Amino acid sequence: MSVHFGELASKIGADGAITGDDILALRRVAWPDGHIGQAEADAIFSLNAQLTSKSAEWVDFFVEALGEYIVNQRAPTGYVDEENADWLMQRIDADGELGSMAEVELLVRVFERAHNVPVRLKEYAETQIEKAVLHGTGPTRDGGRLEAGNVTPAEVKLLRRAIFAPASERPAAVGKREAEMLFRLKDATLGADNAPEWKQLFVQGVANYLQGYSDPNAQISRDRATELQAFMGNTEGSVGSFLGRMAKASPNAFGIVFGRKASAPTRTERADAAQAVTAHESDWLDARIAADGKVDDYEQALLDFLAEE
Structure with missing residues (x-):
């Protein structure tokens, strides 16, 4: 990080407003080439904590810049590593609470943009978003509001984005922990x-x-993605030499790969099977x-829906 950027961020945050x-000045200094470094990321998070008023424009910059840093600054891009996951959780927890809508939006953005994230970040994000819905107050990025004790339309939208995000517990679907959160x-x-x-x-x-x-193959681990990227980028060997090594390591591999095998269930068949409870x-x-010993309106609506299905 340039000294100029550090001084600029401190100066901007001095009066709590931006x-x-x-x-625009921060964007020009910190992000001229689309790359955000560790020091810049720390400075942007610190500035967010200093601000007493956070405009939609600031939240956009905060989410865009830090989302890019967390998801795409280390190879393989799209996979959040353990170090960045720890950094993000520590920065959000620095004051003991989910401090702003900017932080909520950042968590959701990471899950929307990443292919996969560490399991503990998934669990952490679910907890933080649940807290935001139950206890958060104030305007959201898109003009809605967080309200404590009830579920607003903006909070419904936030929950929907979070639980169906590509890097969530169960990509493009709802996982067990997420259903329990609901x-x-x-x-x-x-x-x-509550909103309808x-x-x-x-x-x-x-x-x-x-x-x-x-x-089940929608998400692979970051380590596996690294292995695949290294293999695809290896120009020293050839397909022939790879197959030769495979034959020595696993003599039966060719029969499995190229021989006859029982056809696997189609995606439609797997989807049909999954529909059965x-x-x-x-x-x-x-x-x-x-x-609680009774069936409330929400549970009855769920039972009716399942019966119809």
């Missing part, structure tokens, strides 16, 4: 002034966990509905 011209949010806000969209998301989200299909899933649902 203007459009300030953001149940906790439902229980915590029963009787509150909230009941729809609860029903669709939990039903997706029970009946939805997600490609298993005994384990049924037990999971029964336990949650029976937890």
